[in-house]
Amino acid sequence: MSGDLLSARDVQKSFGAVRALGPIDFALKPRERLGLIGPNGSGKTTLINCITGLFPPDEGTISFRGEDITREPAYRRARRGLSRSFQIPRPFVGMTVLENLLVPMDYLRAGARRGAERAEEVLQSVGLYARRQDAAEALSQLELRKLELARALVAEPLVLIADEAMAGLSEAEIDDILTLLFRLNETGVAVVMIEHIMHAVMRFSERVICLQTGRIIAEGSPKQIAADPLVQKVYFGEQTHR
Numbered sequence: 001m002s003g004d005l006l007s008a009r010d011v012q013k014s015f016g017a018v019r020a021l022g023p024i025d026f027a028l029k030p031r032e033r034l035g036l037i038g039p040n041g042s043g044k045t046t047l048i049n050c051i052t053g054l055f056p057p058d059e060g061t062i063s064f065r066g067e068d069i070t071r072e073p074a075y076r077r078a079r080r081g082l083s084r085s086f087q088i089p090r091p092f093v094g095m096t097v098l099e100n101l102l103v104p105m106d107y108l109r110a111g112a113r114r115g116a117e118r119a120e121e122v123l124q125s126v127g128l129y130a131r132r133q134d135a136a137e138a139l140s141q142l143e144l145r146k147l148e149l150a151r152a153l154v155a156e157p158l159v160l161i162a163d164e165a166m167a168g169l170s171e172a173e174i175d176d177i178l179t180l181l182f183r184l185n186e187t188g189v190a191v192v193m194i195e196h197i198m199h200a201v202m203r204f205s206e207r208v209i210c211l212q213t214g215r216i217i218a219e220g221s222p223k224q225i226a227a228d229p230l231v232q233k234v235y236f237g238e239q240t241h242r
Contacts, residue, residue: 011060021214035205043214081158089144091136
């Protein structure tokens, strides 16, 4: 649709005989806060992997700022302004917190901006500036989550896809990450939140998409999604019986 910052059209992905995704249509507006939910195996990660370039879709088109990026490698998408954080933080062991940010900056934006200064700005924004010279492996779980987000932010993205950035955190720590993501969004960055912590998704998102077996089964405001009978059956019901 016109005005989309990021879109996927008729995207499909299979692994052998198993259809993991699609056909699916997905769109993100500039500065939007979007929640992406669904039970385990619903296709969330496959969709994001196709969008960010970890692997190409079998069918369909992915566009960013009106340009076809379907066959572009992940690093070129990152240079365009499409960044993601990963569910399991994996810092570069043996490096400081600051050095963990300088590595992706050199790879993605070499010569584009004052490296160390930009990295320190990001660490300040996520609350890790005081730990910048500490070993990354010495960080707490919350700090590792923040470092994972920081590594995605050094490239100054237009879109951040946050993959379960709050998993395993306490309620106070979840609030800390939410505050960070709200503040980031206020600077103009569109944020896609993939999360199983439903109260966090509903609090953060302007729009929510729910997937099941690789297809979108519901889309709407948080209030609409929470009241949708099919969503309650395939997602909230699953949570209730765990």
